[in-house]
Amino acid sequence: MASISVTLPDGSVREIAMGTTALELAGAIGPRLAREALVAEVNGTLTDLTSPLTTDATVTFHTFNSDEGKEVYRHTTAHMLAQAVQRLRPDAKVTIGPAIDEGFYYDFDTEPFVPEDLEAIEAEMRKIAKEDHPTQRSEMSRDEAYALFDGMGETYKREIIDDIPGEETLSVYTQGDFTDLCRGPHAPSTRRIKYLKLTSTGGAYWRGDEANKQLQRIYGTAFEKKGQLDEHLALIEEAERRDHRRLGTQLELYSTHQDLGGGLVLWHPKGALVRHIAEDYWKERHLAGGYDFVCSPHIGRSKLWETSGHLEFFADDMYSPLDIDGQEYYLKPMNCPFHILIYKSRQHSYRELPMRLAELGTVYRYERAGALHGMMRVRGFTQDDAHIFCRPEQMPDEIDRTLGFCLDMLRAFGFTQFELFLSTRPEKAVGDVQQWLDAEDALRAALERTGIPYEVDEGGGAFYGPKIDLNIRDSLNRQWQCSTIQFDFNLPERFDISYIAEDGQQHRPYMVHRALFGSVERFFGVLVEHYAGAFPVWLAPVQAVVLSITDDHREYAEKVRQELADAGIRVEADVRGEKLGYKVREAEMAKTPYMLVVGAREIENEQVAVRTRQGNNLGAMPVAAFIERIQEDIGSKV
Ligand SMILES: [Zn+2]
Ligand SMILES: [Zn+2]
Incomplete structure (x- = not known):
């Protein structure tokens, strides 16, 4: 049998039989590589591990540790998502499913998904992984591809095929009962996908165009190790906790309004x-x-924007003109x-x-x-x-x-x-x-x-x-x-x-x-x-709040508030007849840096008991000492 020589990343050269697959080559190099490799880079082109090597080549293997490996891993998972959705909803039509930063998505033409759907789909995907379907790539002519996908009722695929340049080879990937149009490459088998999670779902327009039909998008991610997935999910949760839209409402920072119009704050x-x-x-x-x-000013005559070239080069980003005395003005x-x-x-x-x-x-x-x-x-x-x-x-x-x-x-x-x-x-x-x-x-x-x-x-x-x-x-x-x-x-x-x-x-x-x-x-x-809404002291809208323990401490609380205000501190006093614990929780929710609790003892000693929003108790101190402390924070911008 004819042999070819492959050059590996360490510079070593191996003679192998022509037609050996990259996966077999990986196995010959070592069992661990065969286990971990997801895709081969053959003469600079990413290639399925299951593809035979037919010419002398430089071959590099990518595992989950490289960006290329991650992309193939998650892209393969996206196909498993489509496969699972079609098992559960045979009428759902598939469109596209790329890997994205930290995950993947797939868009379907079907009814909206609810969280329980995602759980069922996820379970089906795990089943597909266990079923260990090998990746099968086949190339075909345009007419064969049209016939294949028309026969499956996958109408979006015809549009996608029409967009592929004529000279490009069309390829389809099959894993078990599921076939999809795809350029590839894929991981060698569905079993390679270890830890996956569907993270969210929502509407998305076909080709991102609001004039087109609304599709249902499912986002997900996949990792090789459980720890990596857990860490990623914790990060998503933390990002949601910090979402400025959520905190914007909670902390009363800003709002938007339908009647005002989108994108106006x-x-x-x-x-x-x-x-x-x-x-x-x-x-x-x-x-x-x-x-x-x-x-x-906010507007200027069209003459100005002609001179600047904005009307020539930037018009798509500009709003329609206003008519003022028969002249056109632009925002x-x-x-x-x-x-x-x-x-x-x-x-x-x-x-x-x-x-x-x-x-x-x-x-x-x-x-x-x-x-x-x-x-x-x-x-x-x-x-x-x-x-x-x-x-x-x-x-x-x-x-x-x-x-x-x-x-x-x-x-x-x-x-x-x-x-x-x-x-x-x-x-x-x-x-x-x-x-x-x-x-x-x-x-x-x-x-x-x-x-x-x-x-x-x-x-x-x-x-x-x-x-x-x-x-x-x-x-x-x-x-x-x-x-x-x-x-x-x-x-x-x-x-x-x-x-x-x-x-x-x-x-x-x-x-x-x-x-x-x-x-x-x-x-x-x-x-x-x-900052998760907890602005540093110099930026915090309210820097300190004085909390009275009972109505008897109101007057002193007011006095302390005034003293701080006179020192230029942004301070409020909460002298409502609520329980102290309730007032503390509210101040913590508002992310106010300092809480100054005043009761009988503080009044007697002319002090304030200082708590931070992190829940640290700094003890009682004279008002002047607190002012010095907070002014230091403000000066050093912490
Ligand atoms: Zn694919
Ligand atoms: Zn400028």
């Missing part, structure tokens, strides 16, 4: 107070950092054109640069109704925006200080882990190539200076300039899009802005857009989830 007093404190800090830091504040999707008009209002000398114009500017952008999510994805939001205009020789320093400023601000809000990305010049780009390179150098140098590793997306920049994106990681290690530092070689041209240099000639300044929080709404939502 109402900030309630407590939420607005936190925002006010955050914005005050932002303003203080910006003034100290050499920024000038500007304010601009602003960005603040930039306004800031440029301010810059352009008169001639500037090189001595005035850099000029940093900052605004907490509310913008409006179209988002699909289905994409709206609490405060994280909305239709009207406030950008903590700034536009920097500077001379070429100032640019590297300016970028460096902007990134440093950005990290410093985010650290003040308690974030310590950042993911940084540099996006460079795409093929289609405006502006001078040398300027692009200089700008990229400045961004890279600033990134290097932070000492934080960063990723480069070569060619991934916008057509008008390179940028740095910064994501923050929250306490559950989830990434959130946050800051951007974006060069612009387009708007200065379009608006023809300039400054008079030392040579007496007009020159084009560099222009940089930057936002630190990004969207104030999203940043607030992230803060709520990061």
